[in-house]
Amino acid sequence: MKKPDFKSLLRWNTEELVLIGTFAALIKMVTLTVSLLGGGMNPATLLLKNIVATSMLVVLLHKVPRTGVLVLYVLQQAIIMMMLMGSGMIILPGYLIAAIIAETIAFFVGGYRNTFSILLCIGFYDLGSRIVSMGMSWLFMRENISLFFVALGIVGIGYIGCLVGLGTGIKFVKEFRHAGFIRR
């Protein structure tokens, strides 16, 4: 197995950083648009929103296939969330840990050159981040278990959307590869 080059984790070229920033904003905006068009928190909107977000994450990881991209993306998302909605700081450490675990799994499965490991990485990250979200929901709603069950249902539907999104993400990647936007 190739030895990990830890110094390269901190060396990013401008194109990669700009792409990560653009996608972080794009995913936030598109999910917000879908939520607004869909009329809020109904299961269909929830499903579609997560399908779209995961598909775009699959595209991003194909476009910038290198270790650390997911961690950087999570960090950007948290900062954008904090600036737009003032939230997301408390949950950030949990999300970062989920992203690091997912990246480690992807690294051991074969790295980002392999589509399967990208899907595995995103699948694990989505699962990990949802577990963290549920933990946070429990902390905030521990006095009212029924509300926690509602949150559990919402997160469950969201994760189904994520799993579907992995499939649609691959479809998107094929289309973009055909159009010449993804060159590998």
Added chain:
Amino acid sequence: MLALSGAKTNNKRFSQWMGNLDIRVKVLTLFFLSLSLIFLKNPVGLAFLGVLSTVCLFSLGKYRMMMIIYLLLIVTWAFSQSLTWLLALFIPTMKEQTIAQTLIPFLRMWPLLNMALTVSLSMEIGNALLALKKMRLPRLIYLPVMVALRFIPGFINDIKQLRDCLLIRGIPLNISALILHPNRTLRLLIVPMIIRALRLADELAIAAELKRVGYGQGVMLEKTNFRWADSTFFVGAMLALVVAWNIPGSIVESGMHSSIKNQDQLQRTSESGQQ
């Protein structure tokens, strides 16, 4: 979002004090508030923080938005309470759930929502970027955030153009279109957005490389000092947290079995009283 869309700024003097505070102070206050709200169980303390944070949000002058959000919060609480009663029909232990227990999560959300809205609505994007620069964050964090925040307003325009295009072709964009034709929505709305973003990212990357953005050259930063107003606000907020923790009041136990515990305790105290 209002901060980004170039919405009208409130010119009333009363509403300016929150906007003039240093963004780092507001974010730090929000962080400590959310951290302490997780562990705070006293409804009186939570209500105290709720009232104080309402004053902060009130000072921004967004009364209509406040009303809508509070109404939503009340509706959600009513929904949660009715769900608890519904579940109690099937799960006997749910009958032990008291109204105070249903109310606590909402009391916890109240100050958090107020403060989060205060931070986001009183923030101007230019100042936020300047604050990020002043924090001397590494290039790999600062550059994508700068791109993302600058990208959003332009992207909102692109979304509007896409919507107009679809409307010209006779394709409506509403909830029924989303539910009945999700595949069509993905193809006609999401794919063009991604293509637009990819092209824009390429252009931005070239421009950034040419201008050497993010390499530590260019804009000279002014020295960053907190003003007395920032320090006063932060100290006041921390004092309010200390007061909320120490304010006398009842502590509501978590979970369904808490009221059983409470009943046991009541029984024990009454027994000891009789003895």
